Amino acid sequence: MKPAHIAIIMDGNGRWARARGLPRSAGHRAGVEALRRTVRAAGETGIRWLTIYAFSSENWSRPKSEVSDLMGLLRLFIRRDLAELHQNGVRVRIVGSREGLEPDIAALLVEAESLTAGNTNMNLVVAFNYGSRDEILRAARAVAMEAKAGRLDPEKMTMEDFAARLDTVGMPDPDLIIRTSGEQRLSNFLLWQAAYAEFVFLPCHWPEFGPSELAAAIRLFEERDRRFGSIAQEAVS
Template sequence: MTGFEAAKAGGSHEAGMPRHVAIIMDGNGRWARSRGLPRVEGHRRGVNAVREAVRHAQSLGIEWLTIYSFSSENWSRPLDEVQELMGLLKLFIRRDLADLHKANVRVRVIGERAGLPADIADLLDEAEAKTAENTGLTLVVAFNYGARNEIARAVRALAADVAKGVIDPQDITEASIAGRLDTAAIPDPDLIIRTSGEQRLSNFLMWQAAYAEFVFLPVHWPDFDAKAFDEAISEYQGRERRFGGLTARSAV
């Protein structure tokens, strides 16, 4: 039995299964264009891939799955596409929230909440509140998210505390910054997967990705399935994670 098979069978992180996987879901538009379909159809098919990824992450025993659903830069896309994406988000929450709750999935949302349309903000709040007590997979939805914006908000919060005399500037540490990020209390990702062949972070989890492993897949997001997920996990398991130090293998 390979390391992947052992980890898959037992959901064992000791056997090499990542605890936290984050995914940059790229290629919906290119998937649609290659088939002569409108871009919105790619986004619709992409929602099915999200469902498959959640189910498979659960079957593998992964504890945290973060999906980059809508970046703070995506508002610059054509208005009709943004409206379609908002509609898909609403549809996903309304149709899938009950199933996620039944499957013991906890939903967390990261990203800038200020200024969001009230109906969207209410749905995000509902998803978190309804599933807050669940103890299975945590699905982290990065919505209206940008890592630079996240870090700037964290720094502003710390600066406000310094101005109030609550903390001294010399007491600001990496841990205190991390504690003000949207991902406070969420472990850093072990593995970041990006689909569609692009090889960049695109303003995603820049602080948290300091020691993540990256796997870039040529498959467009609507075609991301359990097999592609397994391939990414298998590649991750072949890596030697040293976190700046030496392992027994690298020290020889």
């Protein structure tokens, strides 16, 4: 069965650029082109949910020039691609903290969400200024405040109640998480939501990713035996 929700850790822009004697900024620009290819390919494949790890809460520690370049690419992507996404019925949703963002960046994120809010063909979730530990901590704080105010009984709280306080409320958990560049870790991405996700780690760097790599990852997913903590049916019978 095809995955309904694919999440991607887009890794390797800098290494791709270094291998070609180019500045890291060239790798990030090539990564944006790979993102465009992937969004189109996911839509053509019938993937309903695509989540991309665009900028983590830890990425602010990178050199200021690189952060500035990444912010410029985000601005360019939204201004250049938002109309096409909207025309193709793609709903854009942003997850991550909005606190402390530059006003024009925050406004662009709101514009992307509000313009596409009614679209139903596909959901593109952009994890921006996102860190899963931060997300879980913010949810825990919200629960604590509600319990303190007497609006919530902690003893009756369910996993669904907690998930409703996460940034991803209303979204299905990812079925498949893809990471490029050969690294095999989550890097603080969707820790709660990835509890039963399948993982595919590809050796290619993100700028090299495209429809064929997406199709290969989906084929690997379809070969997996997903049991969600139970045992295979043939072992029961």
